[in-house]
Amino acid sequence: MKPKEIIEFEEATKFVNEESDFDFNRRVEKEICAMSNSAGGLVIIGMRDNLDVKGIEDKEIHLFNLWIASAANEKIKPAIYPQTQIIVLEDKKVLLVRVPEGRNKPYCDHKGIYWVKLGSEVRSASPRELIRQFQESKQIYLDILPVQATIQELDKPRFFSFFERNFNSTVSESGLGLAQILRNMNLAKDQNLTLGGLLLFGENVLKTKPFCMIRAVSFKSNDIADDLWIDKRDCTGTLEEQFRSALTFLKNNLRNIQTGNSFNSPGTLEIHEKALEEALVNALIHRDYSKNAVIRLFVFLDRVELISPGSLPNHLTVANIISGNSVIRNPVITSYGTKILPYSGIGSGIVRILKHHPDTQLFDDKSGEQFKITLKRS
Numbered sequence: 001m002k003p004k005e006i007i008e009f010e011e012a013t014k015f016v017n018e019e020s021d022f023d024f025n026r027r028v029e030k031e032i033c034a035m036s037n038s039a040g041g042l043v044i045i046g047m048r049d050n051l052d053v054k055g056i057e058d059k060e061i062h063l064f065n066l067w068i069a070s071a072a073n074e075k076i077k078p079a080i081y082p083q084t085q086i087i088v089l090e091d092k093k094v095l096l097v098r099v100p101e102g103r104n105k106p107y108c109d110h111k112g113i114y115w116v117k118l119g120s121e122v123r124s125a126s127p128r129e130l131i132r133q134f135q136e137s138k139q140i141y142l143d144i145l146p147v148q149a150t151i152q153e154l155d156k157p158r159f160f161s162f163f164e165r166n167f168n169s170t171v172s173e174s175g176l177g178l179a180q181i182l183r184n185m186n187l188a189k190d191q192n193l194t195l196g197g198l199l200l201f202g203e204n205v206l207k208t209k210p211f212c213m214i215r216a217v218s219f220k221s222n223d224i225a226d227d228l229w230i231d232k233r234d235c236t237g238t239l240e241e242q243f244r245s246a247l248t249f250l251k252n253n254l255r256n257i258q259t260g261n262s263f264n265s266p267g268t269l270e271i272h273e274k275a276l277e278e279a280l281v282n283a284l285i286h287r288d289y290s291k292n293a294v295i296r297l298f299v300f301l302d303r304v305e306l307i308s309p310g311s312l313p314n315h316l317t318v319a320n321i322i323s324g325n326s327v328i329r330n331p332v333i334t335s336y337g338t339k340i341l342p343y344s345g346i347g348s349g350i351v352r353i354l355k356h357h358p359d360t361q362l363f364d365d366k367s368g369e370q371f372k373i374t375l376k377r378s
Contacts, residue, residue: 029071034115034122036102043097055092075110106133143196143330146189149208159201196332211292214246218253218299253299270378275357281343283308304375321350
């Protein structure tokens, strides 16, 4: 294996063995911690930055392995499990340390610092990056955290109607105060609504969370850079209001196709309404609410695109979700969303989209941290 091939096929950080023990140990700790918090990578010991192979001596191999084991098992929390391998390049021994992407993110070093990689750079994670990693590891759920909206900002008629419909009792008949009911349902914490409470029953969602909306545009062409548009709308409000507004936008901007020979025969929407409903619900229920970005809905001449903030969580792949696998990112929204939106909550949404509209493509953009559904138009 040539050094160039190592660089081409895996991200690599190179160390040379003349560094002091302390500096080397600290750099290894930071690097493998950052790799575990990112997409994994490869540390090469015994090679210079210019790809000159310096090599390591037999007596040093044991020492390097001790350092790596110490960093991985004692200093980094939770522990990680890199694999080491000795290879020979230009008649010299080089130590490879393969660090997989961590499954228990986020990881911190012995000082409590969470490191991430951005290209070859290692830096401490931002608060928003940490929130996303805690969220993906199911150590924290954003929709049960309080937001800057008090219980007084609840849309009471909307919530009272929901409560009576689903619990066969009025709020007053329950024997509990409104605030206690909201707290029991994880819709409030202390005197503030949670994110889930706001998005499901808030009186003014946009005031507190201005990015929680669907921005819809119907273009005159197939190019997002086109300055000409047919229709534009910001679909705001609760999740139910966003859903209904976006679905109306789609119905207004898609064609109805004649299904019978009679002039008076009813037409059908060129993209099955069930597929559109499932795509919208998927975006609203499963988006990453830690990202300050709107859901984007684009109608082009040849396709409909729905772009949701946040890539697939917890190592899910497109193949997984096509097979019906799912990971709940927002449990409160998911739980009550089944009673408000046309959503089953059993991981079959993508399956139903493909059933009703097979000409659908799914794109999981990890680097851009977004998920896109493209539905071809007839």
